Amino acid sequence: MGRLLGGVTLLALVVGLGAAVGWAPRDAVQGNVQRIMYLHVPAILTAYAAIGVAFVASLAYLRGRDPRWDRLAHASVEVGVLFTAITLVSGSLWGRPTWGTWWTWDARITTTALLFIIYLGYLLLRSVVEDPERAATYAAVVAIVGALDVPIIHFSVEWWRTLHQPATLLRPQAPTMAAPMVATLLLNLAATLCLYAFLVRRRMRLAALEAEARARRWR
């Protein structure tokens, strides 16, 4: 099962990135820079999925105290943070030639950055709490708070920007995308979701082995 998933992931990534570079047509306005989107958009959607999974898994952990739910939440946040980082970096690289700036206080960018910091805090907290059960409980609370907070952050940052100085972004009206573009985007989304599932599975297995090793040492 793991190998199959790994193989599918690799195939999807190769085909997806190949299509992004070679098959999807060149963007009429932005040129080749636009191809970053094929990584950027799937990465953030996968990150949101990861946060959602972590939220549900954390609730389930607090309910039943089954360590498997905690391992799922932990692995999911770890991979989610990775994908959020990819989103921020790829967005920044795209923003420089397109908007003329590495960073702008746009609502979605700011929300993503805060999301990144909140879940980095989650990982940091886990790493310093020594008792595994306590770490799992604390982490679950942070994951739940974070997931509840993200929509509120989004609204507040959006109002902050719009009430402050409306429409500074030179965002061109999104043209309707050509079919090959949509197909490439969806293919890459499937690839990043596979990669997420693959990494989470691996990470959960590693966490289970670590827990077992800890238990043996104490025996």
Add this chain to the structure above:
Amino acid sequence: MGFARTAWAVVWKDLLVEWRSKEGMNALVFFAVLLLFLFAFALGTDPARLRAVLPGLLWIAFLLTGLLGLGRAFLVERENDCLEGLVLAPGDKGAVYLGKLGATVSLMLAMEAALFLAVGVFYNLDLWTALPRLLLVAFLGTVGFAALGTLFGAMTLQLRTREVLFPLLLLPPVVPVLLAAVRLTEAALDGAPWGAVGPWVSLLVGFDVIFVVAGLLAFEFVLEA
């Protein structure tokens, strides 16, 4: 004991400890006024300029002082195994949470009221007419900040790296509180009608409700972990 009585007992205990030692309050007010001085040194003493950035300065001062205050709120429980007592106390742990939250909010509000007066004196600004609204905004913002602060404060209490980790955990999720409270403070100072800032009021109240309820439900897990 009922829920409300347990919560009240915790509030009363915390305020009594504070009243008898006065450690926390003295330190907090002193620190907050010190921040006002630092802001003046950093930005110059021109009243118009200070007035323009005052809402932001005030809330930065509240957040930084609040971090100190919240850190203390649970530190006192570490002495003499008081925390064990709270964990073992009969009744709903949510009541303990509400009590700690109530005590923290009361102390922070007292500090904030003192800071409003200090701003009036040191920055030569007349805040009297806006004071009721300023206090209301301070209350709403402080509840949101302390709702998560009480929860995370209890979690980071036992950690060696508490001083660093606590602000790192707490500050990012309370960004909406900062945004809303600064905007509402600005409106209060300008005497703008509530209607103009209605969405911010709902956002702040919504944040307060969501995270006080989340804290009530989650505190049991945190205390017993």
